[in-house]
Amino acid sequence: MKRVVPFLALAFCLHQATAQMSLGSDTGKLVAQKDNVITNNTIIKIENLGENINSDLPELRPTISADGNLLFFICENHPANTKYNSVPNSQDIWYAVRDSNGVWQEAKHLKFPLNTSQYNAVYWISPDNNRILIRGAFGNGGAYFGKGVSLCTRQADGRWGEPEELRIRNYQKYDRGLVSGATMTHDRQALILYMTPEPGSSNNDLYVCFPKDDGTWSEPKSLGNQINLPGDEMTPYIAADGVTMYFSSNRPGGLGDNDIWMTKRLDKTWTKWSTPVNLGSPINTEGWDAFFTLDAGGEYAYLTSNKDTYGESDIVRVKLLEREKPNPVILVSGNVYNAKTKQPLTASLIYETLPDGVEAGNGLSSPTDGAFKIVLPYDKNYSIRASADKFFAISENLNLDSMVKAGYKEIHKDLYLVPIEIGQVVRLNNVFFDFDKWDLRPESDVELDRVVKLLKENPAIEIELSAHTDSKGSDEYNFKLSDNRAKSCVQYIISKGISASRIVSKGYGESMPVAENETDEGRQLNRRVEFKITKN
Numbered sequence: 001m002k003r004v005v006p007f008l009a010l011a012f013c014l015h016q017a018t019a020q021m022s023l024g025s026d027t028g029k030l031v032a033q034k035d036n037v038i039t040n041n042t043i044i045k046i047e048n049l050g051e052n053i054n055s056d057l058p059e060l061r062p063t064i065s066a067d068g069n070l071l072f073f074i075c076e077n078h079p080a081n082t083k084y085n086s087v088p089n090s091q092d093i094w095y096a097v098r099d100s101n102g103v104w105q106e107a108k109h110l111k112f113p114l115n116t117s118q119y120n121a122v123y124w125i126s127p128d129n130n131r132i133l134i135r136g137a138f139g140n141g142g143a144y145f146g147k148g149v150s151l152c153t154r155q156a157d158g159r160w161g162e163p164e165e166l167r168i169r170n171y172q173k174y175d176r177g178l179v180s181g182a183t184m185t186h187d188r189q190a191l192i193l194y195m196t197p198e199p200g201s202s203n204n205d206l207y208v209c210f211p212k213d214d215g216t217w218s219e220p221k222s223l224g225n226q227i228n229l230p231g232d233e234m235t236p237y238i239a240a241d242g243v244t245m246y247f248s249s250n251r252p253g254g255l256g257d258n259d260i261w262m263t264k265r266l267d268k269t270w271t272k273w274s275t276p277v278n279l280g281s282p283i284n285t286e287g288w289d290a291f292f293t294l295d296a297g298g299e300y301a302y303l304t305s306n307k308d309t310y311g312e313s314d315i316v317r318v319k320l321l322e323r324e325k326p327n328p329v330i331l332v333s334g335n336v337y338n339a340k341t342k343q344p345l346t347a348s349l350i351y352e353t354l355p356d357g358v359e360a361g362n363g364l365s366s367p368t369d370g371a372f373k374i375v376l377p378y379d380k381n382y383s384i385r386a387s388a389d390k391f392f393a394i395s396e397n398l399n400l401d402s403m404v405k406a407g408y409k410e411i412h413k414d415l416y417l418v419p420i421e422i423g424q425v426v427r428l429n430n431v432f433f434d435f436d437k438w439d440l441r442p443e444s445d446v447e448l449d450r451v452v453k454l455l456k457e458n459p460a461i462e463i464e465l466s467a468h469t470d471s472k473g474s475d476e477y478n479f480k481l482s483d484n485r486a487k488s489c490v491q492y493i494i495s496k497g498i499s500a501s502r503i504v505s506k507g508y509g510e511s512m513p514v515a516e517n518e519t520d521e522g523r524q525l526n527r528r529v530e531f532k533i534t535k536n
Helices: 442-457 476-496 522-524
Strands: 021-023 030-032 046-048 059-064 070-076 091-096 122-125 131-139 143-153 181-184 191-195 203-210 233-238 244-251 261-264 300-305 313-321 329-338 346-352 359-364 372-379 381-387 391-394 396-399 411-413 415-419 425-427 461-470 503-507 528-535
Touching: 021 381, 059 122, 059 300, 059 313, 070 122, 070 131, 122 181, 131 181, 181 233, 191 233, 191 261, 203 233, 346 372, 346 442, 359 372, 372 381, 381 391, 381 442, 391 425, 391 442, 411 476, 442 461, 461 476
Parallel strands: 329 411, 329 415, 461 503
Antiparallel strands: 021 030, 046 313, 059 070, 070 091, 122 131, 131 143, 181 191, 191 203, 233 244, 244 261, 300 313, 329 372, 346 359, 346 381, 381 396, 391 415, 425 528, 461 528
């Protein structure tokens, strides 16, 4: 018989608190109260995720997706587990999906090739939900090599592909203890591990590795003395902002055994951190607390609890206080399309900071519908584009450097890839000029360098590069402005070694609008730089 989903009987008066919630009688989902005000008397409750997730068996190690709609966790000793009959306390990966009404659907057991080794776990989910980091080193068609971590990618049929070991320099030198694990930053630019080089020890430290150009990862580097004390530091989680870290530790000042602590990275060395702060009750208890994860909004923490549960432990969530939240970010979602056919495409996602052109992260669009999600911290100017063979990307610009940190936001922005064919037109959205001028701004270099790369890799291609204006100003003024802007772009491209005979400059003024000039949005669309492939 179905059991009513309970709230755990944990309520505490805190100096800062979250918005109060009530239980909707029709769907079982949480509904925001009208008076959404934080007061000294606000009560924090831990919410059990319910019997579609939890059972009378131990549920452990939740890992939540950036959008909060996909959950992986461990279920121990379930009869469906791969090694149920041969391994004591078998641990397999299970997952659940949350529907559009916010209700978790019944959890399912993850099949081969992921649940194969003695103990299994998902450590991290990419923001696009198309890659996961799992426990163990795998390769050669799913063969288990031993300790380590592996990455799995979603295939065209929606299934997970075979896991592939992340090759980390001198990894075996550091992972000699009883337990180990990992997580990754959302931009995939850092891998954080917990382990110990001391054979048979359970006192772990936290380390970081960085991706190298050859596809391997650098040798683990300690996160420093502010994080790694003589005791046990483990189960780290890096929030979507890339600087806020939550981890479990038995350091002095805790409420019980291991507690969850929060710290912020102070620079790019990954060795300087703010003083870790204990998250207190009800997140921490007098027992052993670990396995802390967040969605991109930083609104809710998902963790394991053994208080008032169906079994030995359950997956629960708790709404965080403002002081416990990471810095706000923006979740960008959309689809990748073929600009000519308007059909969805599978592609890589690349986002770079401007004007330096440094890659800030990467992603994958869905092999079924081209959908993608990426997470972007504030305070930077980004160029975003898709990438696929035989296509040129129409990049998009998101200048979050000019936006006020108003909190977590979600933005929808589709991306287009133009086939490299005669007659195809590509808009260059990341070419910038100051008002009433035609001198290129430095952040334009990244975009124009992509055109240079296209021409160098395809020596038969010739293009017409054009600039356009809106209808404000005289025809003569607009023609002169657009003509000079087009010439500035062409001169830059020629300066990079492209023959002048392969590129024609044209200024069209206001004569070729792509939108109405009666609105700010339309005028912005008409102010553009683009190129057309004239020969291939």
